[in-house]
Amino acid sequence: MDGHEVNIRTQRLFKAFRGDKKEVVALKDFALDVDEGEFVCLLGPSGCGKTTVLRIIAGLETKSDGQVVVSGEEVTGAGPNRGVVFQEFALFPWRTVKKNIEFGLEMKNLPLAEREAVSSRYIDLVNLEGFEDAHPQQLSGGMKQRVGIARALANDPAVLLMDEPFGALDAQTRNLMQKELLRIWAATKKTILFVTHSVDEAVYLADRIVVMTARPGKVKQVIPVGLPRPRDRTSAEFISIRGEVLEVLEEEFEKTMMRELSKTVVEHKT
Ligand SMILES: Nc1ncnc2c1ncn2[C@@H]1O[C@H](COP(=O)(O)OP(=O)(O)O)[C@@H](O)[C@H]1O
Ligand SMILES: [Mg+2]
Incomplete structure (x- = not known):
């Protein structure tokens, strides 16, 4: 494993959910490649489609269009080459x-x-x-x-798909589990795609941080984190990357908030 083989490939991913009244387009033109043995964090505002991406790659959710290939095989359902860890312990x-x-x-x-x-x-x-x-x-x-x-x-599995696995933990336990996960990752050399909404967590864990746009979600920016591990949260480099990621993310947070606000206004009018 040289770390340069693509392990997860998603192309032109499109997902629309059909509700009772209207259709919700969760993903549009989402494309992401993750290399073998790479640790990628997927970051984005709430409701941008992070969980949807993960569930489609896991084969737990169908896509409306596009392509998902894991270890060279097109994903058509859940399979043993992908392991999932969710926030609810399940x-x-x-x-x-x-x-x-x-x-x-x-x-x-x-x-x-x-x-x-x-x-x-x-x-x-x-x-x-x-x-x-x-x-x-x-x-x-x-x-x-x-x-x-x-x-x-x-x-x-070749791939671990993790959806905010430490989101429900207290701060100390969360930091400890992040450390533990890096140790396990180094020992098993798995490819990890890890969803979080914590910038700090992403900068601590990831080789690359993929920031998504507000819904419909697609890749807004990819930020490599070139810092050696274990990473020091108090270092100037760590703080600088965290600031950079936060800036990219904030634009999307604002878009989400504006949409929520305008919805409220419309609801009050009717
Ligand atoms: N089963 C579903 N039916 C209808 N809409 C859904 C369903 N799952 C997710 N959505 C909608 O798709 C969008 C993306 O959801 P999700 O992937 O859970 O976002 P995130 O994990 O980034 O918070 C949201 O607007 C959400 O309401
Ligand atoms: Mg989610």
């Missing part, structure tokens, strides 16, 4: 940590001994030793997300 409450991680392997009818070998490897990787037989409700938010990451990795 763990099975009746299953233990171990059994949550083994879920995908059970689906693949892997024998018990192999399943246990895999789950124990990923339990080690995400530092959950000693919690193998705990149930999700006994775990903190950060630990639940560790289980979610281990479960996604257990299928050995």
Whole structure:
């Protein structure tokens, strides 16, 4: 893996949702390539289509038009070459940590001994030793997300798709999980596409930050983060890139806000 092979390719992605009254165009002309082993953060104002992009790549949502190719194969549905981690932990409450991680392997009818070998490897990787037989409700938010990451990795996907996975965590846990994710990424060499609305998180994590426009979402600007890891949030370089990204993002935030405001005005008139 030289890090230059394209792993995720989306072209001319178009997505319209059909509501009861009107159509919502969520994505228009969205195009993004992510290289093998690359860590890309997708950033944009709320409602710009970040989750939609991720769900389409995951095969959990259909596209209206365009093309999505992962590891050289056109995406037509969910598949084991893509692992997903969402903000809601989406763990099975009746299953233990171990059994949550083994879920995908059970689906693949892997024998018990192999399943246990895999789950124990990923339990080690995400530092959950000693919690193998705990149930999700006994775990903190950060630990639940560790289980979610281990479960996604257990299928050995080429790509990890993460949708604001640390959004519900408190600030300290969030920072710790960001560090942990970088460690896991370095150990597994996965391609990661990570959605966030935190500029700080994106600058801390990403090789490249992709800023989306307000809806209909497309790529507004791609900002490379050339800083060595681990990154120092207090360094002048970090603060300077954060400022640059924020500036690009603010224009789009304003567009979103203007639209929300004008909607309110119209609603008040009627
Ligand atoms: N299932 C759906 N049905 C109708 N509209 C949807 C659906 N999912 C998302 N949308 C709309 O598509 C737009 C993009 O949504 P989403 O991808 O969730 O944005 P983000 O994750 O950037 O906040 C929003 O306007 C949202 O209301
Ligand atoms: Mg979202």
